[in-house]
Amino acid sequence: VFEIGMNHAGEITPLVAMVRPHVAMITNVAAAHLGSFDSIDGIAHAKAEIFTGLVEDGTGLINRDDKRQALLGELAEKAGVRDIRHFGTGTGCQYRATRIRELPDSSVVEARIGDVPVTYTIGAPGGHLVLNSLAVLAACQLAGADVAKCAGRMAQVVPEKGRGRRHVLGLKKGTATLIDESYNANPASMEAALKVLAAADTGSSGRRIAVLGDMLELGSSSRKLHAALKKPIQKAGVDKLWVVGSEMQALAKAADPSLLAGHFNSVAELAGPLAASIGDGDVIMVKASNGLRFSGLVETLLQQFQEPVPAKPAGAGQG
Template sequence: MTTPLWTLEEIAAATGGRIGAGARPASGASIDTRTLEPGDLYFAIRGDVHDGHDFVPAALEKGAAAAVVAEEKASAFADSDRLVAVPDVLEAMRRLGRAARARAHAKVVAITGSVGKTGTKEALRLALARQGATHASVASYNNHWGVPLTLARMPRESAFGVFEIGMNHGGEILPLTAMVRPHVAVVTTVEPVHIEFFRSIWGIADAKGEIFSGLEPGGTAVLNRDNPYFERLRAHALASPAGRILTFGEGEGADIRAERIVTKPDLSVVEARVFGQPLTYRIGTPGRHIALNSLSVLAAAHAVGADLALTALSFSELRPPVGRGERTVLALEDGEALLIDESYNANPASMRAALANLGAAELPRHGRRIAVLGDMKELGEEGPALHAGLAEAVEANRVDRIYAAGPLMGHLVDRLPRAKVALHAPTSAELAEAVCADLRPGDAVMVKGSLSMKMALVVKALKERYGAGRTGQALKG
């Protein structure tokens, strides 16, 4: 008989909840009835928009092992005996997450950074999964509910755990890293992301440096040696329980250093020196930023005792997640076009990286590079200048046409030649039809913007009009 993820005794001990007679041991944990699987323990979290208690009947109907509800609302479900009544549902999930961490024998890695968190987490998940049972965050579950939910889902037999930790404000990482208690903590980079909520980028560096406070005694801090805020982060690491600091980058002095990076339309090749030893490997997705972050993966893998040769080999199987560089061939009437979906989110650093990937696409002689760009949010008073500053990247990467959505993108539009701007509209929805109508065989179109700009609407329109064909390589003439 398979051991459940959580027995009723363990649930009661961790949450302090009052368990109904019909509750069953749990095989998983969920906060969303749309993705809930039979046997999941459903947490009725109260969010900004919805109260999870409204979906308790649906969760039970779908086969939840039990629903964790607030004691004050338990009477509303008096006809069900599959409840776990607690004073605070979110705190109960946190407590279950802490219990999962306390019983775990896994080597745990926590990853943060202004950009590259999810991609680095996925690369490390891929590498470690070939060397032992690996549990990792789903999608970008990196906030005050995503981290404890990921912990609560961690099987007791996991050999490795990989957790993504995010923040918008200072102080948000502290409680999350305290829950995760990583053996290794990685900061990919520090950039002006969420700068609206900080006095300066130094404050962002300090907020990212909070991740080291949760390190297990003697743990490892992994830092980007090339980042301008390296010394600031290093000071945080030195003040933490870390036993050592590993560095990565291109500059002299990095423990894991890229000596040469070759970016191609559909892959990257890295020639590195790892603790003085040469190592060359291929990454199955393009992008200089991805190649640089792969160095941090090597550092983290080394720190948890994984085989570095196997780790490097795994990179060839890496594919970009949906909304973060996924490539799709679109079938037009007289040929094909390439869609590069970067629609999940955006900030100045990731926008420049996406434009660089578009610039690297190899196209037929008549093909055009089209960028569909939405506002980058949470940049505060620096927003207009940071948008206008993208003009250099647009020109450097030979972008032929720009479709722009949102008032901030107006500052970029004003910096570009009029002939290069196809359309500037208030919303992404107003761009979709025009982009679809403009696309020609041989074109490459890249879509990117902050999540609230809903740039995925343009991606959806393109796929519906021209088909979501196979994941494609860049078109070649």
């Protein structure tokens, strides 16, 4: 399995020529690295370069739920791909989720992978991971693997560091949950992370707290895309919003003043006030582009609020 990424047009073509995949998939097309392109359609064209390296009679997998699925299909055909298949939640998909139950820490999926009905649990939350799982199972089937067995392994999926990993913060009174999304950010991944925050269990007294930093490499659309985060923030039921960076000034101006806890220039300025505000039951999600160094904020919070050690049951360790 090879992941092939790009920041500019023309970067995928030489890489996929070396890999020569039997299955090439595009999970989504979003406004990442938009500063290097004239439009999101330009990003679609760059991603579709992956189809040029397919082996003869290889399969192209496209997310039918993506707004640019038709364009991707046209580009795949232009690249000479004869076997184009789709995954998603709607009709017309060979690999389709028919029912999804999103839980605070996982998702339960009923799907049809080709002609095979499967029900499986993904050990990490988020609708975006459900779509990714369909693509994975499609590739497994195309490779001749046992689909039911592969689906069963989805329960072992856990969020990676910086990509949704959760930590329990030990407070003087009670605990809080930190969702570490510090690895990177673009408008689509921000919205996905906010949906995960929305589904998180805060208990009776906790709050949903979003700590967001600049999304970089968005070019002339940057301010507009930052301000547009106002809507998914509202939909997520965020109680408090902390923002960091010059581009986030646009969101600070657009956001409901009652939600905005503060706008800071750096993580160093933010860390103290944020830590002082955390209360029992709070769920804090932190996310920004890598250049904002939010991984340092995560480390600071983990050092300040050590994860509590579970109490031993009565009589444990005696005798």
